[in-house]
Amino acid sequence: MDEVTLKKIILLMMERDALDNFIFEQTFQKKIISKFKNLSKNQPVVIKIIGMEGEIMPSTIGRYTGMDKSSLTRMVDDLERKGLVFRKTDPEDRRKVLVSLTEKGLECYNYSNQILDELLKLVDEKDIEDYVQSLETMVRILRKAVSQQIR
Template identity: 55%
Template sequence: MDPERIKKIRLMDLEFRALHSKLFEEMFFKKIAASKNAELKELSKNQPAALMIIGLEKEIMPSTIGIYMGMDRSSLSRMVDSLEEKGFVRRNNDPEDRRKVLVSLTEKGEKCSEILNKISEEMSVELLGLAGEQDFRDFENSLETMLRVLRKIDSSISNGK
């Protein structure tokens, strides 16, 4: 592959990560900090995203949360333990396969998940609305393309290719 093209891709990726962090993550955490909900303030950095994921899925295996969040098994286990200790989630055995554990939200977790999703949706509408409808569609298509390519690379690496 052309070294200049690789350099361009690496720089675009770094800029994307920096802008995403600035526009979405930093604003999201500022809105959480400004919230009057005391329970949201109990959450550490990765826990809001985990609650939103669990809330969207209703019941989910911890390993699936790890895939969405890019977390290794031990960090993920500690985070789920902490959420369980704080009363946000519960673990249940999968009725179809007792070897599997499913994580779901408690009532406290549901309330927080709803607030977090509302904050996230409002931010997305606000930020992406600044770009216009066509830009929003382009952004969505670009994310789908990036995920497809990254999943293909991940699959190739996982299969030892």
């Protein structure tokens, strides 16, 4: 890869991260935390993931968030104490634990959907389709890079 292309990739990635931070941390998370006062910075994202999946293993949450097992366990413990999630044993494999939202957790999840709907109304359907395709491409490329690093 030539230097100009590499520079363009790096600058676009940095700008994407800055914009993502503004939209999701400064807008999305801030609104949720202002309504659900006792949530930490990353908890709205975890609630969103659990809500989308319905029931989910903590390791899957870790894959989506990049959190290590001990941090994730502490977060799920905290969300459980706050009455937002509950754990149960997987009926198909008693060694596995599944995490789900409580009624209060569902309220937070539904509120987060309202906020995202408001944000997505700012762009048209074609932009959304392009964005989803771009995300799929980025994830595919990053997965390749990660798998090459492991070898």
